[in-house]
Amino acid sequence: MRILSGIQPTGSIHIGAYLGAIKQWTDLQGMGECIFFIADLHALTIPQNPGNFQKQVLQTAAELLAAGLNPEKCIIFAQSQVKEHTELAWYLNTITPLGELERMTQFKDKAKQFKQNINAGLLNYPVLQAADILLYQTESVPVGKDQVQHLELTKTIARKFNQKYGETFKVPEALTLDLGAKIMSLSDPEKKMSKSMPETCLFLFDEPEVIKKKIMSAVTDLGKTIKYDPVKKPGVANLLTIFSLFDGKPIKEIENNFKGKGYAELKKQLVNLLVLKLEPFRRKKKELLSREVYLKEILEQGRKRAAIIAQSTMDAVRQKMGLL
Ligand code: AQP
Numbered sequence: 049m050r051i052l053s054g055i056q057p058t059g060s061i062h063i064g065a066y067l068g069a070i071k072q073w074t075d076l077q078g079m080g081e082c083i084f085f086i087a088d089l090h091a092l093t094i095p096q097n098p099g100n101f102q103k104q105v106l107q108t109a110a111e112l113l114a115a116g117l118n119p120e121k122c123i124i125f126a127q128s129q130v131k132e133h134t135e136l137a138w139y140l141n142t143i144t145p146l147g148e149l150e151r152m153t154q155f156k157d158k159a160k161q162f163k164q165n166i167n168a169g170l171l172n173y174p175v176l177q178a179a180d181i182l183l184y185q186t187e188s189v190p191v192g193k194d195q196v197q198h199l200e201l202t203k204t205i206a207r208k209f210n211q212k213y214g215e216t217f218k219v220p221e222a223l224t225l226d227l228g229a230k231i232m233s234l235s236d237p238e239k240k241m242s243k244s245m246p247e248t249c250l251f252l253f254d255e256p257e258v259i260k261k262k263i264m265s266a267v268t269d270l271g272k273t274i275k276y277d278p279v280k281k282p283g284v285a286n287l288l289t290i291f292s293l294f295d296g297k298p299i300k301e302i303e304n305n306f307k308g309k310g311y312a313e314l315k316k317q318l319v320n321l322l323v324l325k326l327e328p329f330r331r332k333k334k335e336l337l338s339r340e341v342y343l344k345e346i347l348e349q350g351r352k353r354a355a356i357i358a359q360s361t362m363d364a365v366r367q368k369m370g371l372l
Contacts, residue, residue, distance in 0.1 A: 049080035051223075052186040054087040054127065057101075057108040058094065062249040064231035064241035066115060067293050068192030072225065074116035076190060082122035083184055083354060084112065086347075089127045089134065089176060093169040094162055094244075109343045114332035115252060125350030127180065132358035136179035137172070139365060143208050144175050144201075153197055161244065178202040182209075182217040183358050189220050193229040194240055196222050213368040217361075228293050234266040237282035250290075253330050256323045263287075263319045264312075274306040274314050284311065291318050294325045 233248035
């Protein structure tokens with residue numbers, strides 16, 4: 049089975065992306081042919097500083113390795129290094145209805161957030177994402193819940209291409225978790241934890257004092273009972289989800305352990321758990337950041353392996369479309 053997913057180099061990895069997607073990636077390594085990439089082309093749809101961009105990509109590579117990706121068990125590369133992504137995106141653009149792109153929730157959110165820069169790339173983002181996935185004949189895409197709508201569009205595009213030009217692409221499936229597919233913001237538990245609002249995120253590499261500050265000030269509610277109820281108690285439910293996923297214990301058991309105890313106690317124990325569990329990530333990231341040559345070599349090896357698969361798909365695509 050071929051498994052593929054990506055992450056944008058737009059900031060440090062937060063526990064939302066880790067629990068929703070990257071933890072799945074590390075668990076899937078070795079179970080199939082895994083391809084993970086740094087989506088630097090997608091990141092260009094919001095303003096980036098060219099002087100710092102390369103460093104951001106290398107930092108994301110270091111963070112992915114620190115989070116548990118193993119280059120001996122998966123292919124890791126930077127999206128812009130395999131030119132076939134943009135070529136296929138163009139072809140797919142020609143069969144993607146504009147209306148489908150305009151109704152994408154992420155486009156509508158980003159267009160509101162970046163009013164001064166509603167560029168065509170922001171609208172076409174899901175087409176590039178479809179190209180990323182279809183280029184590798186991917187079967188399974190481990191992602192957070194926020195990406196499911198884009199995955200549905202990818203399936204529509206794949207079917208449309210196959211219908212129009214003959215069977216070419218595998219139709220992929222999203223792989224989302226029952227628990228953790230959408231980790232919520234610490235300051236507004238009705239919204240997704242998101243790195244474009246860094247103050248509401250807990251990053252995988254935050255120092256103990258920062259973890260303490262962010263968790264102790266997480267928004268809960270006026271009640272007292274520690275109960276998993278995402279509708280009535282979204283803040284507490286979010287903290288319980290994070291607790292359960294890092295501790296490996298079912299939510300029910302955690303609820304029982306906190307019977308008769310208050311929110312402050314839940315937060316205190318969650319801080320202790322996170323300080324302990326995140327320590328190896330911090331340590332590995334520091335070590336990897338000092339090894340720039342090694343990081344570049346991993347990305348180069350990944351590029352070479354990815355390019356072989358990408359070129360083979362593109363030979364078939366060009367032929368099917370009747371190009372020279
Ligand atoms: N809060 C989340 N809960 C669960 N999964 C999440 N993912 C992101 N946020 C959460 C999943 O992480 C993977 C990488 O996502 P990305 O590179 O697209 O990250 P992002 O969406 O740029 O990160 P943010 O924080 O969501 O940034 P902005 O502010 O741009 O919206 C994906 O599989 C994603 O589903």
